[in-house]
Amino acid sequence: MPSYWITVLVGSLAVFSWKILGYLIPGRIANHREVVIFAGKLTVALLAALTAVETLVSGQAIVLDARIAAIGVAAILFWRKLPFIVVVAVAALVAALLRHFLGWV
Amino acid sequence: MVSTSIGVGLAVGLYGTSFGALAVAAGLSIAQTQVLSLLMFSGGSQFAVAGVIAASGPAGIIPAILSAWLLGIRNGFYALRLNGVLGVTGVFKLVASQLTIDESNAVSAAQDNTADSKRGFWITGLAVFVFWNLFTLIGALLGSVMGDPSVWGLDAAAAAAFLGLVWPRLKGLQSNLIALLSAVFTLALTPMLPSGIPVIVGAPIAVGVIYLLKRTKLGPRLKAGDHA
Numbered sequence: 133m134p135s136y137w138i139t140v141l142v143g144s145l146a147v148f149s150w151k152i153l154g155y156l157i158p159g160r161i162a163n164h165r166e167v168v169i170f171a172g173k174l175t176v177a178l179l180a181a182l183t184a185v186e187t188l189v190s191g192q193a194i195v196l197d198a199r200i201a202a203i204g205v206a207a208i209l210f211w212r213k214l215p216f217i218v219v220v221a222v223a224a225l226v227a228a229l230l231r232h233f234l235g236w237v
Numbered sequence: 238m239v240s241t242s243i244g245v246g247l248a249v250g251l252y253g254t255s256f257g258a259l260a261v262a263a264g265l266s267i268a269q270t271q272v273l274s275l276l277m278f279s280g281g282s283q284f285a286v287a288g289v290i291a292a293s294g295p296a297g298i299i300p301a302i303l304s305a306w307l308l309g310i311r312n313g314f315y316a317l318r319l320n321g322v323l324g325v326t327g328v329f330k331l332v333a334s335q336l337t338i339d340e341s342n343a344v345s346a347a348q349d350n351t352a353d354s355k356r357g358f359w360i361t362g363l364a365v366f367v368f369w370n371l372f373t374l375i376g377a378l379l380g381s382v383m384g385d386p387s388v389w390g391l392d393a394a395a396a397a398a399f400l401g402l403v404w405p406r407l408k409g410l411q412s413n414l415i416a417l418l419s420a421v422f423t424l425a426l427t428p429m430l431p432s433g434i435p436v437i438v439g440a441p442i443a444v445g446v447i448y449l450l451k452r453t454k455l456g457p458r459l460k461a462g463d464h465a
Contacts, residue, residue, distance in 0.1 A: 135295060135298055136264070136265055136266075136269055136290065136295075136298065137269065138298055138302075139286060139290065139297075139298050139299075139301045139302055139305075140265070140269045140272050140273055140276070140277075140286075141272075141276070142302050143273075143277060143282070143286055143301060143302040143305040143306065144272070144273065144276035144277040146302055146305060146306035146309065147277050147278075147279050147282045147305055147306060147308075147309035147312065148276075148277075148334065148335070149306075149309075150306075150309045150310055150311075150312045150313035150316070151309070151312045151313065151316050151334040151335065151337045152316070152330070152331070152334045153313050153316065154312070154313045154314065154315065154316020154317040154318075154319070154320060154334075154337070155316050155319075155320045155325070155330045155333065155334055155337075156330075157317060157320070167317060168317075168318055168321065170314075170444070171314040171315070171317050171318045172318070172346070172406075173412075173415055173444045173447060174311065174314050174440060174441065174444050175311070175314065175315065175318075175342065175343070175346065175406065176403060176406045176407070176412050176415045176416055176419070177415050177416070177418075177419035177439075177440035177441070177443045177444050178311045178339075178419070178436065178437075178440045179339065179343065179399055179402050179403035179406070179416075180403050180415070180416035180417070180419045180420045180440075181419045181420055181422075181423040181435070181436040181439050181440045181443075182281065182339070182399045182436055183396060183399040183400045183403055183420065184419075184420035184421075184423055184424055185423060185424075185427070185435070185436055186392065186395045186396035186399055187396040187400075188424060189424070189427050189435075191288075191432060192427060192428055192430075192431070192432055193427070193428065194424060194427060194428070198390075198393065199392060199393045199396050202390065202393035202396065202397060203393070203396050203397060203400060206396070206397035206400055206401070207400060210400065210401055210404045215240070215241075215244055216241060216244045216245055216248055216398075216401045217244040217245075217247055217248050219397055219401060220248040220251075220394050220397045220398050220401065221248075221394070222397075223390070223393045223394055223396070223397030224389065224390035224391060224393055224394035224397075225390060226390070226393065227387070227390035227392070227393030227394075228388065228389055228390035228393075229390075231387070231388060231390070232388075
């Protein structure tokens with residue numbers, strides 16, 4: 133068990149290194165229009181990729197389960213401009229109910 | 238905007254319950270799980286640590302570090318953007334660094350003036366930090382009792398949370414196309430690469446493809462989406 137402290141502490145430092153690096157790069161580069169636009173594109177790409185993975189992936193496999201129905205409901209509710217916390221709670225509820233009553237995975 | 242920030246903090250925080258439970262189930266102690274939320278404080282990276290440890294045990298000590306590190310790259314790009322917006326110096330730079338995550342950057346980027354961008358970052362960052370750590374502890378404590386977090390739909394909540402974060406940024410052909418390509422590439426890479434890696438490979442490829450498409454006849458139609 134103690135060896136996992138290596139992962140916890142070195143891993144935390146490793147993640148922090150990216151965060152601090154972004155703040156240490158000179159402002160004239162950070163404010164450069166192309167850099168800001170690139171970072172904006174990458175943000176959209178990463179968030180979309182994370183959405184896809186959280187919806188469809190289990191381990192290394194693509195899996196269709198109750199999360200699909202939940203994300204479909206969430207998309208409709210976001211489109212209808214419902215508050216973030218409400219949509220997220222409904223999504224969890226949809227998945228939990230489908231699993232409980234219909235036996236979906 | 239304040240209610241969005243708190244809402245994001247609460248929603249993401251609740252998902253911390255899932256992380257706490259999963260990390261303890263993977264074999265980390267409650268203390269190790271809590272320190273991850275305090276020091277690493279980046280959901281994707283933390284889930285990567287729990288996932289790799291769960292799959293590989295002690296053999297996963299180094300791969301878990303690498304996965305977390307690679308998944309953390311995007312925080313560096315958020316930091317690059319936020320450094321221009323926040324104008325922080327000294328110790329505030331360290332605090333801002335620690336609070337630089339998907340959600341704080343996303344709320345900040347969704348605002349249409351600098352003052353709201355700053356407030357959005359700080360309030361969201363602090364709200365997520367407080368709730369994430371609180372619910373991590375609850376999750377870790379409940380871990381053995383709670384069993385499978387998916388029974389509670391927490392995995393679906395995570396998916397919906399990410400959808401909610403990308404939603405305000407999907408305006409125009411270019412951003413929609415980036416999102417679609419990134420999701421497709423990431424899913425296509427999923428069976429081939431270790432867990433956690435497809436996102437950090439698929440997303441940059443999608444951005445690269447967009448830059449290539451802009452050199453083609455489609456270029457002028459994509460130009461409209463060039464906002465930060």
